Amino acid sequence: MKLRIFPALACLFGYVAVLPAQRNLTGAVEIKLALDKLNVLGSALMIAAHPDDENTAMLAYLARGRKARTAYLSTTRGEGGQNLIGSEQGEQLGVIRTQELLAARKVDGAEQYFTSAVDFGFSKTADETITRWGREEIRGDMMRIIQQFKPDVIILRFSGTPRDGHGQHQASAILGREAFIQSSWKAKRLLFNTFAFTVEQEREAASAPGRIEIDTGEFDPILGKSYTEIAGISRSMHHSQGMGSAERRGPQKNYLTVVEGEKASKDIFDGIDTSWNRVEGGAPVGKLLEEAARTFDMSHPEKTAPLLLKARPLVEKIRDPWGAVKLVELDEAIALCSGLWLDATADRYRVIEGDPVKVTLTAINRSRLAWQWNGVPLAYNQQRTQTASLKPGEPGRFTIKNGETAIEIERRVNYRYVDPVEGELTRPVDVVPAVSVNVPAAAVIFPSSQPRAVDIQVIANMSGAGGEVRIELPDGWKAEPAARKFQLAKAAEQQVVSFSVTPPPGESVIRARAVATIGGKNISTGLRVIAYPHIPPQTLLPPAEIRMVRSEVRNLARNVGYVMGAGDEVPNALRQIGSNVTLIDAEYLAGGRLSAFDAIVVGVRGYNTRPDLRANHQRLIDYVAAGGTMIVQYNVAEGGPFGRSTGALDRVGPWPLKVGRERVTVEERPVKFLKPEHPFLNTPNKITPRDFEGWVQERGLYFPSEWDSRYEAILETNDPGEKPLSGGLLYGRHGKGVYIYTSYVWFRELPAGVPGAYRIFANLLSAR
Structure with a gap:
């Protein structure tokens, strides 16, 4: 299955799958790290399934600490998940999560790659995932990326066994292992970065035979942070998943075991020469670059440039793939040491397809070194510009000479502007x-x-x-x-x-x-x-x-109040079947006349994300008791090894109800009517099994695991081979009104235009 995102993206200039590792740093720190990295010819590729699966501490340790060329291969773009910050779903959510991954890599210093696999939602088995992805296709994608990146070592984030939980987690490791074995580029070894999310897992990882131990909590005095602190910042870029993370300090043990390839005893790069001696003609380059790093003066970085310029023609002659990689890094390091500011700015941010783009190329030499651009000297701190007409997606290119040595620099074309509040900003150039x-x-x-x-x-x-x-x-x-x-x-x-x-x-x-x-x-x-x-x-x-x-849909609820949670498109869907929908804000929730509504609907993750909703819960229950209808859509279970319990779900209904972690991922699964004569299934629309046909992605999420006997379970469904789940729609009469808790994925089915979903939800709204 192919991901259908980027043909629909207009920002051709702004999208890059791989970001420079040091763009999040500036000044002497950036130069120091660039110089140190020039002398490391080692590389590592991590493979997992989704955005946020990556071990950001390990990536930061390898990229920022060991100065290795490091990358994360996310098999999918995470488009099948939920969105904590807005209403985007599917491909649009995949666009957000792609950008969040790129932002995370700017922090931890790694590069970013993807396969063409689609995140189709939670999967319970690797077999289902591999069947839907296509084994040959996705393994082939991984092999092509391995051939392109040429890693010395490959790190799997998952084991490829049912212990990984999510079927896509398992599949990423299974296919990653197959790609390691079958790829024409032979990495030295394949490792599994073992889990340590619980005390039990930590003990098991620490006692694994042949393990390699890495302390990612090590402090880096140049960066002023430990790699776990950097990891917390990087992981917190995943806003749409609510992945704000602590910047941990102190020891943080990580364990890796070799699963394929040559064994290692102390280090993941055992037996790998990561110096310039690994390539023919590299020894003299290494000596020059070692001297450049050793003699670097942070107050006068321009004094380091001559050594780097001396090394450049030697690097240019190296035929090994490392030569091309290091030539790009070397030119960037020379530009940094020389204080060269190079920029490519379009004259507008929207360009009509087929038209050339007028771009201003700007160069400023902020050192006393004698640089020339197209034969014109770059005087100290003086701005020089040239205009160019570029094709969409074409970068701005600079050839800058010092004596007889030229460096080649590329800059992405952006639109630069000043916001009255935020100051100077850039944005991608869109082709429309x-x-x-x-x-x-x-x-x-x-x-x-x-x-x-x-x-x-x-x-x-x-x-x-x-x-x-x-x-x-x-x-x-x-x-x-x-x-x-x-x-x-x-x-x-x-x-x-x-x-x-x-x-x-x-x-x-x-x-x-x-x-x-x-x-x-x-x-x-x-x-x-x-x-x-x-x-x-x-x-x-x-x-x-x-x-x-x-589709014939009868709806008795004329005025509906909607308490938006994390964000969804349900209100627009309800307007289409005749409801006047009012979004209820915090002020109205606290003091507005709730009795004006025939029904009040709480959006997805409402109790997870709205403190004002929790604070005014009793007002809503009183509204029900007085004759109103309240419908609460799914909330995410709290607690467990991946999160803490905040008490947000202590009260979501009139009586006790415990949100669980069970879900039904197969959207075609039959739904059993536990009470066929119940008014909900008969008024105002007669609900039949046909109304559950044509659903998309899944049936439901986070089904309640326990509930008070005063709730009536109306429907039941389950994934193949699993126990029936009857908590997906709980109906309760409270006073004169009705309270309904539902874990079925209306936020997907209604915007997708599933006819039966509209008929069923109309019955929810009309329940009396």
């Missing part, structure tokens, strides 16, 4: 069509055969954009008018055009497409910007497609 066509939602529901308005937003990405837009529908569906004209004078202007769409009488599910025609060219892509403070803005160009669903 002349106009963008945004559809109202991924799915539009027609609960009856009546026509409904469908609004299409047209955005100009250039001045003077005019044309017409239409909705393409199959036979039986009708849009009026057939087309509408638009005229936008300036870039960034928007116009909303409305169509009346009439569905056929019977049930129907179709794929519609919005198309804009401008200058004889058809455009059918939208524009979506994902913007969070911790990552660069990401511009996506999703297909302008709508899943249109004609």
Whole structure:
């Protein structure tokens, strides 16, 4: 299965799979680390399944401490998980987590790679994962990355056994081991970085035969931090997963065991020459670079540049792959020692596809060394610029000479601007069509055969954009008018055009497409910007497609209050079936008139993420007792080896209820009706097994494991070979009203336009 993210990304200039290791450091510290790294010709590749699976302490130790070329290969981009900071799911969440990984690597100093595997959600077996990924395809991806990176050692984060838990964890290790064995590049050894999350695991790891022990809690006086402190900062970049981590101080033992290849007794690089002596012609280079590192004066880094310049022609002659790697590092080190500031800035952040990009190349020599750029001397601290027209994705290239020696530097093209609050910022350059066509939602529901308005937003990405837009529908569906004209004078202007769409009488599910025609060219892509403070803005160009669903849905809840949790698109879905939805903020939750609502829905992870919700829990229970309907969607279980209990879930209902960790990952699994005559299954919509067909990704998450006898369990389901789970929908009458706790994944099914999900949720809203 291929990941379908990056063909839809507009920020072609801004996306790079591998980031320079020292970009998060500056000044003398950055130069010192760059000089030390020049003398290390060793490399390590870590393999795991998802963003956040990586051992950031080990990566920091290897990259920052041992100065080895280090990388993390994440088999997926984590698009199948949950989102703690917003409503993005699927590919959009994968974009966020990709950027979070890149941000983490800037901190710990490693590089980042991916395979084409899709994170399809939680899997309970390696066999299921490997079948869905494709063994040959993903193993082949890993082998190509191994061939490209050429690691001396490969480190598996998982064992490849059921002890790993998640089937994708197991599969990453199984395929990683196969890739190690079958790759044409022969790494010296394959190691397993054993777990030590619990006391029992720590004891087991410490007593493993043939183990290698590494203390990642070692303090680095140059960095001013231990590698575990750096790891905490790196791991905290995973905002969307709520992975804020402590910066640990003191000893932190890590254990590795060799599972394939040559044995090692004391160090993962045993038997590997990591000096310049490993390559032909490297010995004189090593001597020059050792002298450069030894004589480095942090107050006068420019004094080190002549030694580096002397080494450059020698490095250029080396034919070993290490020669190309170290030549790039050497040129960057020379630029750092010379105080060369090199930048490539576009004149705008959105470029029409097919057009060249006007880029300003800027060079400043902040040392007294005699540098020339294209034959023109770079005087001390004087800015020189040149303009260039580049193709989308092409970097800015600088050839800077000192005497007869030239260095080659590349810089990614960004748009540089000043924000009145944040100051100077950069953002990626987006390549976009002349106009963008945004559809109202991924799915539009027609609960009856009546026509409904469908609004299409047209955005100009250039001045003077005019044309017409239409909705393409199959036979039986009708849009009026057939087309509408638009005229936008300036870039960034928007116009909303409305169509009346009439569905056929019977049930129907179709794929519609919005198309804009401008200058004889058809455009059918939208524009979506994902913007969070911790990552660069990401511009996506999703297909302008709508899943249109004609399904009979009756809903008795006219006014619905929604307490947003971590973020989801459920409110927009409920509006489509006739509910007026009001988002309830902290102020209204504390003092507003809750009785104005027929039903109040708590969004996903509401009790995990909203302290004000927990503080006003009793107000909501009183609302139920007075005759209201309250629906609480899933919350994440607390405690266990990977987290602590905060007490957030001590009270989520009118009576005791314990959230567990069980889930049902196979979305096609049958759902049993425990009480077929219950009003919930019959009013206002008659629910049948057919309503559970066509679901996406999974059935439910974090099913309650225990609950008070006053709750009624209505539904039951389970994964193959596992015990039935009946806590996925708990119904309780409290006073005059109804309380419902549900772990079924409505936050996935409703935005995806699953017809039965709308009918079932309408019954939840209508419960009395």
